[in-house]
Amino acid sequence: MRARILLVCISMVLRYVKPMGSEPNPPTWPVNVKINPSQAVINQVFATNGGHNPPDHGAFSAERYAFFFTPGSHAVDVPLGFYTTVHGLGKQPSETIFTSQKGIFCEEGDYNPTFGALNTFWRGAENFQTNGNYQWFAGTEGSGMLWALSQGTTLRRAIIEHDLVLFEYIKGDYIAGEASGGFMANVQINGHVNSGSQQQWLTRNSRIGGWKDGVWNMVFVGVSGAPGDHCGTTTPPSSTIHPYLNVPTTPLIGEKPFISYNGGKFYLQIPSVQTNSQGTNWDVGETVGFENVFVAKATDSVSIINSKLSAGLHVVFSPGIYNLTTPLIVKTSNQVLLGIGMATLVSGAGNSVIEVASGVDGVRIGGFIIQAGSKHTPVLLKWGSSSNNTGYDSRNAGNPGFLYDIAGRVGGPDHSVVSADFMVQINSGNVIGDNVWLWRADHSVTGPTHPQDNPCTTGLEVNGNNVIFYGLAVEHTLGDLVVWNGNGGKVYMFQAEYPYGVTQASYGDKGYVAYRVGAHVTSHECYGAGIYHYFRDHAVTVKTGISCPSAVEHSFKYPLGVFLNGLGTMNYIINNKGQKTSITSPTSDPGAHPAWFCG
Numbered sequence: 284m285r286a287r288i289l290l291v292c293i294s295m296v297l298r299y300v301k302p303m304g305s306e307p308n309p310p311t312w313p314v315n316v317k318i319n320p321s322q323a324v325i326n327q328v329f330a331t332n333g334g335h336n337p338p339d340h341g342a343f344s345a346e347r348y349a350f351f352f353t354p355g356s357h358a359v360d361v362p363l364g365f366y367t368t369v370h371g372l373g374k375q376p377s378e379t380i381f382t383s384q385k386g387i388f389c390e391e392g393d394y395n396p397t398f399g400a401l402n403t404f405w406r407g408a409e410n411f412q413t414n415g416n417y418q419w420f421a422g423t424e425g426s427g428m429l430w431a432l433s434q435g436t437t438l439r440r441a442i443i444e445h446d447l448v449l450f451e452y453i454k455g456d457y458i459a460g461e462a463s464g465g466f467m468a469n470v471q472i473n474g475h476v477n478s479g480s481q482q483q484w485l486t487r488n489s490r491i492g493g494w495k496d497g498v499w500n501m502v503f504v505g506v507s508g509a510p511g512d513h514c515g516t517t518t519p520p521s522s523t524i525h526p527y528l529n530v531p532t533t534p535l536i537g538e539k540p541f542i543s544y545n546g547g548k549f550y551l552q553i554p555s556v557q558t559n560s561q562g563t564n565w566d567v568g569e570t571v572g573f574e575n576v577f578v579a580k581a582t583d584s585v586s587i588i589n590s591k592l593s594a595g596l597h598v599v600f601s602p603g604i605y606n607l608t609t610p611l612i613v614k615t616s617n618q619v620l621l622g623i624g625m626a627t628l629v630s631g632a633g634n635s636v637i638e639v640a641s642g643v644d645g646v647r648i649g650g651f652i653i654q655a656g657s658k659h660t661p662v663l664l665k666w667g668s669s670s671n672n673t674g675y676d677s678r679n680a681g682n683p684g685f686l687y688d689i690a691g692r693v694g695g696p697d698h699s700v701v702s703a704d705f706m707v708q709i710n711s712g713n714v715i716g717d718n719v720w721l722w723r724a725d726h727s728v729t730g731p732t733h734p735q736d737n738p739c740t741t742g743l744e745v746n747g748n749n750v751i752f753y754g755l756a757v758e759h760t761l762g763d764l765v766v767w768n769g770n771g772g773k774v775y776m777f778q779a780e781y782p783y784g785v786t787q788a789s790y791g792d793k794g795y796v797a798y799r800v801g802a803h804v805t806s807h808e809c810y811g812a813g814i815y816h817y818f819r820d821h822a823v824t825v826k827t828g829i830s831c832p833s834a835v836e837h838s839f840k841y842p843l844g845v846f847l848n849g850l851g852t853m854n855y856i857i858n859n860k861g862q863k864t865s866i867t868s869p870t871s872d873p874g875a876h877p878a879w880f881c882g
Contacts, residue, residue: 304575308548315602318351322359333364338393339402341365343696343728347602349624354378360385363406366625371411372544374567376442379411386415391431391451391460399460400431407437416445420452424477434720435690438467450479466718466754485754485776497525502776502811505533507562514841514881528811532559539687549573600626610635622650633658639666644679649687660703667711683713694724694737702738709745716752723759733784768801777812783819791823800831807835812842818851829857846876856880
């Protein structure tokens, strides 16, 4: 008995022990990590993974890149294409300054306004300052930093000296290209944000000089300078009253870990956890030298990476596609798994790609595409072992776990059938998601998809208590898009789109919804839920977008439904409340038909 108790105590200590590594610092970065790249190198990368010839060029490329810029001034323009991330290496964003006319920027991937930036995915920029003030198109709203993109993207820990423009007018024609969702956090914008045609957007813990425009679902959490609340829009829309939802403070957050550089060595910065916060927070937190950080490469076996995780090392995943035939196992509290260059973890044998063990606190996982492979996968990312309503892991509320900038993907780059039951399943309490997009692909390298091409039942299942998501998007799965069984959940900005190719018998008659809160749940909050539908092939009618117990119905603030196109109808927005959305429903929008429930 004493021996058993001793082993348990040793195991608990090892979960919290700081690693004593002997990894090289500086590490040997692979060639697709570009440190202070020249303009020619930047342009070459963009030619591989970006541009408009053909539209959305590089969308399913196998190439991955990360640009590192050391502290100082940089007079280069950095167009961002697919699977490319930019990282300033200062401890503060003001240490890495882009002085060029354009700076870091992202153009929409398709100059056809119907598509615009709708498929401009999988890229990001962090920890920098940009002084650029380029005039991208005519009018006062067209200058500053251009960031015309949609889901699966991130903008973090940045200072923007002038305006931020979240959409783009088509070249040669003054028509705004469509844009559908994005995320930024810990950003200081000294000018205004011009959101234009962006359909939905989450801004968290930022400082802005003002916000112009907004289509359906602009949500602000802990943002200084955010506009006031307004449910719905005016008829016709004015320049000042748009659908805005403003939550003054962020209840609980720890900013995403980042990499710094000083004196020839690299460091991992792990910011501290903050409560009830507003505005930017450039806390550097704990500093960990890369002697205690393993830099993984796509050529490393899963057993090598797992051995480093077992030794307690943090792991930075360099850009690449990792074919994992067994899951990465996280058993050490406070461990960081950080992907750069949209590191892509593919299930190689029907396995999860990441599993976080039960009772492990403070784990931070960020910067990954998690992707289904050719063998059916039950769950792509699993946090905690329990998956029933009685065995949730409680975990430590003061030391939550985090998921940052996670893009789930079932289908897209594949020429054959891929499938999964769930993309993410959270069975532990006190886990926080910060920018998570779970996508059953509506199009692929071979064209539009159909249900049999890439089946996936549910994007997210939450079984743990006190789970929070800031910026959650789930699209096109073939059952309930989100299932939430834990108590105390909070979601700030939810975006969902029903699957395109289903039938009434396979979908509408089965009662599927975009967002289901379990019948036993007594506390749940959701701020700004947008449910969109485009039933492409068949006239499908769904009863409601959100199903929840009546006791928590009032805790959904400003949910909306939108008929985008196609043949279908959603009868209600939440339970049996809210206006029907269909091609015949009243609208002030000449294309899509939105409706808000403001009760």
